[in-house]
Amino acid sequence: MGHFSDYEADQSRLYNMGHHEDINSPESKAKIKSIWKVTGILTIITIVEVGLGLSLADKMGDYRWVLNLGFIILTVAKAFFIVSNFMHLGDEKKGMKLSVYIPLALFIWFIIAFLSDGSFWLDISSNTGLSTPAAKIETLKK
Amino acid sequence: MSTAAVADSKSKWMGGESPFHLSYGKIMMWFFLMSDAFTFGAFLISYGTIRFASPIWPDPNMVFKAFPFAGHANLPLMFVSLMTFILILSSVTMVLAVHAGHCRDKKGVVKWMLWTILGGIAFLSCQAWEWWHLNHEGAWWGAFRDGMDLTPVKGFFAGTVSATDLVVHGADSAHKFFNFFFTITGFHGFHVFSGVVFNIMILVFTMNGVFDRKGHYEWVEKCGLYWHFVDLVWVFVFTCFYLL
Numbered sequence: 001m002g003h004f005s006d007y008e009a010d011q012s013r014l015y016n017m018g019h020h021e022d023i024n025s026p027e028s029k030a031k032i033k034s035i036w037k038v039t040g041i042l043t044i045i046t047i048v049e050v051g052l053g054l055s056l057a058d059k060m061g062d063y064r065w066v067l068n069l070g071f072i073i074l075t076v077a078k079a080f081f082i083v084s085n086f087m088h089l090g091d092e093k094k095g096m097k098l099s100v101y102i103p104l105a106l107f108i109w110f111i112i113a114f115l116s117d118g119s120f121w122l123d124i125s126s127n128t129g130l131s132t133p134a135a136k137i138e139t140l141k142k
Numbered sequence: 143m144s145t146a147a148v149a150d151s152k153s154k155w156m157g158g159e160s161p162f163h164l165s166y167g168k169i170m171m172w173f174f175l176m177s178d179a180f181t182f183g184a185f186l187i188s189y190g191t192i193r194f195a196s197p198i199w200p201d202p203n204m205v206f207k208a209f210p211f212a213g214h215a216n217l218p219l220m221f222v223s224l225m226t227f228i229l230i231l232s233s234v235t236m237v238l239a240v241h242a243g244h245c246r247d248k249k250g251v252v253k254w255m256l257w258t259i260l261g262g263i264a265f266l267s268c269q270a271w272e273w274w275h276l277n278h279e280g281a282w283w284g285a286f287r288d289g290m291d292l293t294p295v296k297g298f299f300a301g302t303v304s305a306t307d308l309v310v311h312g313a314d315s316a317h318k319f320f321n322f323f324f325t326i327t328g329f330h331g332f333h334v335f336s337g338v339v340f341n342i343m344i345l346v347f348t349m350n351g352v353f354d355r356k357g358h359y360e361w362v363e364k365c366g367l368y369w370h371f372v373d374l375v376w377v378f379v380f381t382c383f384y385l386l
Contacts, residue, residue, distance in 0.1 A: 021244055021245045022245060023241075023242060023245040023247040023250060028241070028245055031241055032238065032241065035234060035237050035238060035241070036234070039230065039231070039234045042230050043227065043230065046223065046226055046227065046230070047223075049381075049385055050219050050223045053202075053203070053218075053219055053384070053385050054203070054218060054219060057201075057203055058201075058203070058300060058302075068386050071381055071385045071386060072381065072386075075377055075378060075380075075381040078377050079374055079377055079378070082233065082370055082373060082374050082377070083370075083374065085237075086233055086234075086236075086237050086366075086370045086373075087366075087367055087370045087371070092162065092164065093161075093162045093163060093164075095161065095162055096162040096164060096169070096172075100172055100176055103176055104176065104179065106180075107183055110183060110184075110187055111187055111190070114187045114188070114190065114191045115187070115190050115191060115194050117191060117194075118190065118191035118192065118193065118194025118195040119194045119195070121194075121195040122194060122195045122196065122197065125195070126197060
């Protein structure tokens with residue numbers, strides 16, 4: 001019992017083999033109901049996103065960033081529902097959740113660093129004309 | 143009492159037990175998906191960097207407005223919304239397959255895996271149509287690279303873009319946009335394709351009673367994690383390319 005090689009080869013001990021859920025039990029039905037509920041939420045969020053994209057995208061002017069922020073919040077909400085409900089990360093032990101979430105926090109740096117690099121590059125090139133190919137400047141002069 | 147607690151927490155990490163109460167395969171699937179998230183993240187962030195560095199950028203409402211069999215009707219975002227909905231639904235049928243596996247309901251697993259595979263194939267077909275359509279409009283990897291002729295790219299930009307900007311940056315922006323578009327949706331589509339292959343394997347194993355003999359349906363869960371991840375990535379691709 002409990003020998004390491006056992007554990008590598010036979011993972012069935014992680015499953016309660018003698019006891020399994022019945023697909024027709026009330027618990028099972030409640031789970032299926034909650035799956036369809038999450039489906040409804042994901043669908044509604046997508047419809048709201050598309051609705052906003054169609055109705056407001058070209059009317060926001062300088063406040064386009066407000067709309068974009070809204071899109072990002074809705075996207076992260078969708079991602080959260082998929083990861084915690086469909087992938088069951090919400091039901092895993094705390095240590096497992098942290099070993100997935102903590103490395104992903106690197107994205108905060110990743111996004112800020114690279115997007116600011118992009119806007120810095122635009123700033124330089126539009127002040128120096130470096131982004132305009134010489135041949136095109138010739139075309140413009142004509 | 144306290145020594146017992148210490149001994150208990152120590153023994154959890156001494157082998158012979160799973161501290162996270164997860165099998166090796168499932169933990170490694172999570173870590174693989176995490177690394178894959180960084181690959182997709184790097185792609186999407188580089189798209190963002192180039193977009194931030196560009197004075198003008200194609201407008202998704204102008205680029206993605208076609209629908210199969212709708213001729214020249216102007217239907218922005220409709221087709222991609224349908225694709226998104228198909229992928230969400232196939233994620234749902236996958237959770238239902240995983241749930242049926244927990245209950246060792248072989249018939250249920252077969253039924254929901256079939257729907258999931260069908261959803262995956264439907265999504266890939268939609269993507270094939272979208273690629274074909276954009277290619278028909280002149281877009282591809284490397285397209286518009288040296289474009290001095292603005293006719294093919296003009297239609298991709300919003301009417302508010304100035305004529306000067308269009309002449310100077312139009313072709314270059316469209317070139318970059320489509321390089322990223324085909325690379326990222328292609329990489330995602332390849333993931334969907336692999337997922338469909340894995341799902342077909344799971345279906346065949348289920349029908350042959352492999353999991354009944356094993357005593358559990360864990361493979362369905364592992365493939366389920368992968369399949370949901372593919373849906374998750376699409377949620378971000380959808381936002382970055384079609385909404386922002």
